[in-house]
Amino acid sequence: MAExxxxxxxxxxxxxxxxxxRLARRHRREVFRVAYAIxxxxxxAEDATQEALVRMLRGLAGFDERRDLGAWxxxxxxxxxxxxxxxxxxxxxxxxxxxxxxNTADEAQTHDLQRAVRRALAELPERQRVAMSLFALxxxxxxxxxxxxxxxxxxxxxHLHRARQRVREILSDWLED
Amino acid sequence: xxxxxxxxxMHQALxxxxxxxxxxxAHLAECPECRDEFEALQRxxxxxxxxxxxxxxxxxxxxxxxAALAVxxxxxxxxxPWAALAMAAAVLVAFGVGLLAGRAVWPREVVxxxxxxxxxxxxxxxxxxxxxxxxxxxxxxxxxxxxxYRDRPAKATEAEEQPPAAPPExxxxxxxxxxxxxxxxxxxxxxxxxxxxxxxVDEETPEADEIGGEPRAPEExxxxxxxxxxxxxxxxx
Numbered sequence: 001m002a003e004x005x006x007x008x009x010x011x012x013x014x015x016x017x018x019x020x021x022r023l024a025r026r027h028r029r030e031v032f033r034v035a036y037a038i039x040x041x042x043x044x045a046e047d048a049t050q051e052a053l054v055r056m057l058r059g060l061a062g063f064d065e066r067r068d069l070g071a072w073x074x075x076x077x078x079x080x081x082x083x084x085x086x087x088x089x090x091x092x093x094x095x096x097x098x099x100x101x102x103n104t105a106d107e108a109q110t111h112d113l114q115r116a117v118r119r120a121l122a123e124l125p126e127r128q129r130v131a132m133s134l135f136a137l138x139x140x141x142x143x144x145x146x147x148x149x150x151x152x153x154x155x156x157x158x159h160l161h162r163a164r165q166r167v168r169e170i171l172s173d174w175l176e177d
Numbered sequence: 178x179x180x181x182x183x184x185x186x187m188h189q190a191l192x193x194x195x196x197x198x199x200x201x202x203a204h205l206a207e208c209p210e211c212r213d214e215f216e217a218l219q220r221x222x223x224x225x226x227x228x229x230x231x232x233x234x235x236x237x238x239x240x241x242x243x244a245a246l247a248v249x250x251x252x253x254x255x256x257x258p259w260a261a262l263a264m265a266a267a268v269l270v271a272f273g274v275g276l277l278a279g280r281a282v283w284p285r286e287v288v289x290x291x292x293x294x295x296x297x298x299x300x301x302x303x304x305x306x307x308x309x310x311x312x313x314x315x316x317x318x319x320x321x322x323x324x325x326y327r328d329r330p331a332k333a334t335e336a337e338e339q340p341p342a343a344p345p346e347x348x349x350x351x352x353x354x355x356x357x358x359x360x361x362x363x364x365x366x367x368x369x370x371x372x373x374x375x376x377x378v379d380e381e382t383p384e385a386d387e388i389g390g391e392p393r394a395p396e397e398x399x400x401x402x403x404x405x406x407x408x409x410x411x412x413x414x
Contacts, residue, residue, distance in 0.1 A: 021246055028238050037229035046237040053245035117228050136226035141193055161188045168221040175217045175224075 009065040012057075020060070024053050027070065030139065031077040034148065037133040038081035040118065048080040055080070074148040078130065113174055120170040124163050131159035132167070178204045183211045190215075191222055 011019035028049060035048035055076050063072065121129050127149070134145045135156070146153045168175060178186075183204045189197035205212040 017250070020249070021242075024242050024246060028242050029233055032233040032238060032241070033231055036231040036233070040228070042231075042234065042237060045231075045233075046241050049238070050241040050245045050248075053242060054248050057245065057249035113224065114228060117224050121225065121228075132222075132225055133229045136222060136229050138226070138230065157188075157192055160192060164188065164191065164218055164221055167225065168217050171221060171224070172217070175220045 005069065006065040009060065009063065009069060013060050013063070013065075020057055023060070023069075024057065027056065027073045028053060030070065031073060033137060033139075034074050034077040034134065035081040035084075037137055038078065038130055039085060044084050045081070048077065048084045051083075052077045052080040068147075071144065071147040074144065075150060078134070078148045082126070082130070113171075116171055116174055117167070120167045123170065124166060128159045128163035128166070131156050132163040135160055180204075180208060180211050183208065184214070187211075187215045187218055191218060 008019050008022060012023050031052045032045055032049045035052070036042065036045040039045050039048065052073065056073050059076075063069070121133070124132070130149060131145060134140050134148055135142070140148070142153045142156055146156045149156060178200070183201060186197045186201040186204075190201050201215070205215055
């Protein structure tokens with residue numbers, strides 16, 4: 001599998017259009033999930049996914065196929081998502097603030113909890129928010145989060161502990177019921 | 178294990194450390210406060226995981242993939258060696274054209290020239306009619322005049338009448354200006370005896386009076402003539 005992956009990367013580096021397309025399709029889902037975890041908006045995540053895939057295809061020429069392509073692509077996705085988040089107007093409403101019409105009391109409570117979580121994450125420093133969002137993804141662990149953020153695992157631990165404690169304090173009314 | 182040590186283990190367990198989770202479970206079974214705290218932290222991480230989890234829509238994934246491939250392929254073609262060579266040649270041609278036109282291709286300070294009105298002095302020579310003035314001397318007949326001063330009673334002038342209370346000033350003989358054309362008077366003197374020539378008296382000749390002293394009265398002139406006649410002279414008019 002790893003050998004097949006390296007061969008595919010080598011073909012893509014030589015300009016094989018089919019190999020390039022296969023690589024893009026193979027990694028587009030995790031790119032989108034990372035972007036959405038940081039941005040929280042489908043449209044912005046789509047734009048960030050497109051930009052990340054373009055960067056991946058452009059950077060293939062200088063990529064060492066012995067390295068983990070997935071980690072490198074997630075790192076690109078994090079940077080594109082952060083760039084998109086920094087381009088937001090200051091006064092713009094944070095994505096996910098809009099609530100759909102709730103039909104039941106449970107749905108209304110769920111939407112209120114989601115808004116509360118969004119506000120709690122928005123109050124965190126950027127590195128803490130990114131660390132907690134990426135680590136919360138199912139496929140991410142400490143190592144992959146550290147690779148995606150471009151820092152050491154110890155740094156990610158520190159970010160995670162502070163972020164987790166802060167969110168727990170902000171959502172105390174919701175979490176202690 | 179103290180509660181402080183248990184708090185540190187809580188975060189390690191939530192980070193995914195299984196060893197820390199096993200050690201913590203024993204303390205949580207005995208400490209309800211730490212158990213509640215750990216459950217709250219676990220819940221906080223879970224709600225964030227629920228929030229960031231997404232099932233990417235296939236249409237969005239396909240649009241992003243197709244667009245990325247198109248953009249990357251376009252950039253790849255434009256970055257080929259031949260494309261770079263063509264672009265370099267285009268830049269050189271543009272630079273050469275710019276030099277020929279007297280302008281550099283790269284940005285530089287631009288001095289704008291504006292047309293402003295300017296006053297220019299210009300000397301224009303034209304032929305115009307000139308009126309020449311000439312002084313023409315003509316000989317014209319001139320009538321010589323002589324001025325003879327005669328005594329006359331003076332009249333009071335307006336200046337002397339003002340003011341009336343002032344004492345009257347002595348009346349001075351008025352000197353009137355009268356133009357008298359001298360006429361030659363034929364005088365024939367027949368001298369029978371050697372007597373002293375009688376002076377020729379011209380009543381209208383003022384020189385004698387002016388030079389000789391006081392002017393004579395007409396009566397005195399007549400007596401003088403008779404006297405001269407008695408001395409042998411005769412006046413023939």
